[in-house]
Amino acid sequence: MVIGLGRFGGAVALTLERMGHEVLAADLDPRLVEEFAGEVTKAVEADCTDVAVLRQLGVADFEAAVVAIGTDIEASVLAVLALADVGLTNIWAKAVNENHARILERIGAAHVVFPEQRMGERVARLLNERLLDFIAFGDEFAIARLRAPEPIVGLPLMTSECRRKYKVTVVGVKRKGEDFIHAVPDTLVFPDDELVVSGRIPDIEEFSAI
Structure with missing residues (x-):
């Protein structure tokens, strides 16, 4: 699963799809969801900071999730926390600075990346x-x-x-x-x-x- 379909998240989702993986991509922006609808296995408009929404999407059965939310640090943190709450352990998350990274790691992100840096x-x-x-x-x-x-x-x-x-x-x-x-x-x-x-x-x- 890829949460956030900006430049980084979109690239991750498309690359995983090309590699033969089934990809569920999610974003709150309906324009981005529409853009990726025909490019990945499934694209949904969803609030992935909500544990109930993640359970409805069946995220607990996924192998991994990528939280590609960048500028909205609160949404990034809440999405990682929600993924951890549904039992997912292989969580990758994008961070914008060291403090953001430390928080992500403490609440459940197994891997934190700094793509821009x-x-x-x-x-x-x-x-x-x-x-x-x-x-x-x-x-x-x-x-x-x-x-x-x-x-x-x-x-x-x-x-x-x-x-x-x-x-x-x-x-x-x-x-x-x-x-x-x-x-x-x-x-x-x-x-x-x-x-x-x-x-x-x-x-x-x-x-x-x-």
Whole structure:
């Protein structure tokens, strides 16, 4: 179930539907409900802060629920509380700040996400033009796609010693017109190669700038 059909909630609902899941999407705005009616399994106009409404919708039988309400913090909190009251445990909720997140976690949200904050951080890192793609896992670790730094071009990975010198692991290499190559010690890095690397965020950023 997805509660709230704004940009974030709508994207979650449509993606889950495309992945083959049955999706019940709910919002108080009839225009949004009408917009998604033909895109998901079922779209309903409903007040999902009301436990009785959730029971009528059969939410207790669902595998998971996503509370995608953003600006109305009170409605977000009440929706999570109502979901917890009907017995749902796998609750994902969108938070707008740390205080909001702490409240959501204490009343029953198993997972709290900050989509705007995460996207802002990702865009900021990609703006340096050295990183081509970037996925952070928590505050420290990430996987990134970047252009091969000049100092390691022409060398096999065992010689460039990226892990020892730069504290990053080269996971794979993408060469124009060729399939993705899983990196091994004797993988040779060419001038226009794109590398997929993993490591601590500061180390990846430093590596991309050498």
